[in-house]
Amino acid sequence: MADCIAAISTPMASGGVSMIRISGADALKVAAKVFIPKYPVRDIEKMDGYTAAYGDITADGTKLDDGVLLIFRAPHSYTGENTAEITCHGGIHVTKRVLQAVLSAGAVMAQAGEFTKQALVNGKLSLTEAEGVIDLINAGNDQLLSCARAQTDGALYRRIEALCEEIIAITSEIAVWIDYPDESEDEDEIAKADWLRSTLAVKENIDSLIATYDCGEILRNGIATAIVGKPNAGKSTLMNRLTGVQKSIVTDIEGTTRDIVEDTVQLGDIMLKLADCAGIRETEDTVENIGVQRMIERIGTAQLILAVFDGSRELSDDDKRLIELLHGKTVIPIINKSDLEARADTAFIENELGKAVIISAKTGGGADELEQAIKQRCGISNLDAGAGFLANERQRQCALSAQAAVDRAYNALHGGMTADVAGLELEAALSSLYELSGKTASEEVIDRIFSRFCVGK
Ligand SMILES: Nc1nc2c(c(=O)[nH]1)N(C=O)[C@@H](CNc1ccc(C(=O)N[C@@H](CCC(=O)O)C(=O)O)cc1)CN2
Numbered sequence: 001m002a003d004c005i006a007a008i009s010t011p012m013a014s015g016g017v018s019m020i021r022i023s024g025a026d027a028l029k030v031a032a033k034v035f036i037p038k039y040p041v042r043d044i045e046k047m048d049g050y051t052a053a054y055g056d057i058t059a060d061g062t063k064l065d066d067g068v069l070l071i072f073r074a075p076h077s078y079t080g081e082n083t084a085e086i087t088c089h090g091g092i093h094v095t096k097r098v099l100q101a102v103l104s105a106g107a108v109m110a111q112a113g114e115f116t117k118q119a120l121v122n123g124k125l126s127l128t129e130a131e132g133v134i135d136l137i138n139a140g141n142d143q144l145l146s147c148a149r150a151q152t153d154g155a156l157y158r159r160i161e162a163l164c165e166e167i168i169a170i171t172s173e174i175a176v177w178i179d180y181p182d183e184s185e186d187e188d189e190i191a192k193a194d195w196l197r198s199t200l201a202v203k204e205n206i207d208s209l210i211a212t213y214d215c216g217e218i219l220r221n222g223i224a225t226a227i228v229g230k231p232n233a234g235k236s237t238l239m240n241r242l243t244g245v246q247k248s249i250v251t252d253i254e255g256t257t258r259d260i261v262e263d264t265v266q267l268g269d270i271m272l273k274l275a276d277c278a279g280i281r282e283t284e285d286t287v288e289n290i291g292v293q294r295m296i297e298r299i300g301t302a303q304l305i306l307a308v309f310d311g312s313r314e315l316s317d318d319d320k321r322l323i324e325l326l327h328g329k330t331v332i333p334i335i336n337k338s339d340l341e342a343r344a345d346t347a348f349i350e351n352e353l354g355k356a357v358i359i360s361a362k363t364g365g366g367a368d369e370l371e372q373a374i375k376q377r378c379g380i381s382n383l384d385a386g387a388g389f390l391a392n393e394r395q396r397q398c399a400l401s402a403q404a405a406v407d408r409a410y411n412a413l414h415g416g417m418t419a420d421v422a423g424l425e426l427e428a429a430l431s432s433l434y435e436l437s438g439k440t441a442s443e444e445v446i447d448r449i450f451s452r453f454c455v456g457k
Pocket residue numbers: 072075076077078085124
């Protein structure tokens with residue numbers, strides 16, 4: 001058996017060409033057994049990196065196909081190992097036969113993500129960069145692509161490194177203090193105040209790192225958005241206006257919408273998963289009541305609530321009951337029907353729920369302002385992917401344990417405990433951050449990450 005792995009790196013589908021990748025110390029030796037260069041006659045094992053040859057791909061002396069061989073020399077390859085890429089015609093069967101020939105020549109079948117794992121082991125990629133590679137492959141729009149690109153280029157990695165350096169600066173000072181305590185109490189106090197300040201800065205940086213997770217989550221999965229308000233406020237009209245289709249029934253009869261009507265809409269880079277709900281009111285109607293209950297449940301689960309008020313009428317008890325339900329939620333109050341004379345108490349609404357947006361769902365007035373408000377409220381306009389952000393739950397969990405440890409360190413310093421306690425907590429934070437960047441991630445964690453890759457990546 002030769003010291004190299006091999007797999008088909010292109011999709012299992014017919015196409016123009018397919019690629020079989022071989023990576024490891026013996027990659028060129030194995031390639032030489034199946035690939036016969038046509039001209040100039042040359043020794044594959046002596047080919048320079050970044051050179052290609054045209055020739056026949058063979059199995060046991062029989063020609064399978066003609067193809068192109070591309071050579072990378074360690075460490076200058078994706079994996080950091082010697083790499084040979086054989087490109088053949090893109091039929092599923094012929095590609096499988098070429099792989100078989102390569103395996104017969106001694107290569108070992110690669111596991112899912114094993115090429116990228118080699119890259120990780122060889123220091124070509126950090127763990128968070130490798131995670132970015134999966135996101136890049138899965139990216140379905142420009143925004144996701146540029147976020148994944150930032151990750152594969154090490155944006156998060158650098159942000160974590162910077163945090164670690166800040167922490168190390170404090171822990172090393174504390175370590176010196178433990179060995180050589182300051183002579184005077186004054187100096188001691190000055191040093192402690194200094195550590196407290198630096199720890200606070202670290203704390204703020206971790207907090208803002210954790211806040212980036214929600215933006216990424218919103219980009220990937222969209223925002224669960226509930227449109228709520230009293231009957232006839234114009235919820236269904238707004239829903240139809242946002243999606244551009246007449247999906248929700250609109251009438252001037254109160255209680256028109258009962259079942260939740262769902263649709264999605266792309267607002268710039270954000271996807272809203274809209275739910276148009278029944279209007280809130282006291283009613284004897286059994287069916288409508290169930291609708292109202294469902295609306296209340298949605299208020300509980302929605303990430304964003306568009307609370308629609310009829311601006312042409314005075315606020316009713318139902319409006320006030322709704323406002324009660326919305327406290328503590330992420331809400332954009334919307335005063336609808338701006339094409340009619342204004343009668344609703346906007347100041348009251350803003351006082352309860354924050355800055356309102358005035359629109360006319362009927363005419364489309366205020367649509368831009370609403371889009372801006374949604375973007376602002378969801379923090380998406382604040383996401384600077386190039387500055388590094390948390391892209392998945394594993395990363396978030398590591399960052400949360402680092403945050404908890406830094407909080408404990410801060411409280412220890414603030415509460416007047418001896419600095420060695422804070423020092424230990426900061427060490428704990430550091431080890432969570434190392435796990436995040438992959439410096440100390442366990443084999444198990446790494447395996448779990450790579451199991452999300454496809455074979456051949
Ligand atoms: N044919 C082919 N195309 C591919 C890949 C591949 O493996 N093969 N990749 C696989 O995902 C991506 C490109 N990834 C690569 C990453 C590094 C190197 C490389 O040769 N790195 C050298 C040189 C770096 C430099 O010049 O700065 C190195 O790291 O030393 C090559 C491909 C996308 N396209």
